[in-house]
Amino acid sequence: MSELLEKISGLIITFNEEKNIREVLECFDFCDEIIIVDSFSTDKTLEIANEFPNVKILQNKFEDFTKQRNLALDMAKNDWVLFLDGDERITPQLREEIIAELYKTDKKDAYYFYRKFFFEGNPINYSGTQTDKNFRLFRKSKASYIAEKKVHETLEVNGEIGELKNKLLHYSVANKDSYRKKMIHYGTLKGMELAQKGKKYSIMAQYSKTGFRFFKGYILRLGFLDGKFGYILNKLQAISVWETYESLKRENSR
Numbered sequence: 099m100s101e102l103l104e105k106i107s108g109l110i111i112t113f114n115e116e117k118n119i120r121e122v123l124e125c126f127d128f129c130d131e132i133i134i135v136d137s138f139s140t141d142k143t144l145e146i147a148n149e150f151p152n153v154k155i156l157q158n159k160f161e162d163f164t165k166q167r168n169l170a171l172d173m174a175k176n177d178w179v180l181f182l183d184g185d186e187r188i189t190p191q192l193r194e195e196i197i198a199e200l201y202k203t204d205k206k207d208a209y210y211f212y213r214k215f216f217f218e219g220n221p222i223n224y225s226g227t228q229t230d231k232n233f234r235l236f237r238k239s240k241a242s243y244i245a246e247k248k249v250h251e252t253l254e255v256n257g258e259i260g261e262l263k264n265k266l267l268h269y270s271v272a273n274k275d276s277y278r279k280k281m282i283h284y285g286t287l288k289g290m291e292l293a294q295k296g297k298k299y300s301i302m303a304q305y306s307k308t309g310f311r312f313f314k315g316y317i318l319r320l321g322f323l324d325g326k327f328g329y330i331l332n333k334l335q336a337i338s339v340w341e342t343y344e345s346l347k348r349e350n351s352r
């Protein structure tokens with residue numbers, strides 16, 4: 099690694115990622131260290147991870163995504179971090195672009211990555227994915243995840259923001275069943291988040307927001323052009339909204 103290149107920490111949070119972990123850790127091949135915050139995986143995730151050099155692993159009981167991510171940030175020795183999910187992959191072109199940015203003297207403090215979404219290996223071009231982007235490369239001294247967000251973590255950046263041109267590959271849906279479980283889990287956490295903010299359950303809100311979530315993705319964001327995968331994807335994402343209100347109802351009744 100050149101001395102001119104900013105040293106960077108590769109970060110990831112995991113739970114039973116044995117199918118993904120090798121490929122995603124290979125995306126960190128230009129990183130100075132790899133930090134894994136694991137929620138006590140019961141498969142071969144950590145066994146595989148330990149095959150990689152410069153890997154540091156912290157096991158921590160899962161409470162919410164934001165706490166796990168901020169733990170990883172705390173462990174990183176470098177200011178620059180590349181934070182990936184297990185289902186994300188860097189292309190060779192994106193890798194080159196990241197390295198080129200780190201060589202610049204006029205770097206931004208955080209970079210959005212646009213993502214290319216895949217459903218069971220099939221590319222999704224619409225359904226709201228057209229504008230999907232997330233912060234993945236940033237200075238930890240200039241950013242942190244907002245503590246109140248339990249799911250769909252939000253990075254708060256106190257600095258200049260840029261965007262990279264090459265897309266990150268996002269293999270979010272390996273199969274329908276696992277994605278359904280993920281959406282229900284996200285909905286449960288979101289309901290808990292709303293309850294902590296004092297939100298009260300409303301059956302009208304539950305039905306209207308669930309219906310609108312499907313309508314927005316499938317009709318307004320052209321999900322129907324993604325064929326059967328667009329229909330299934332938007333249906334499962336609507337289920338997450340439904341589960342948000344089921345979770346909120348449970349929290350309110352306690």
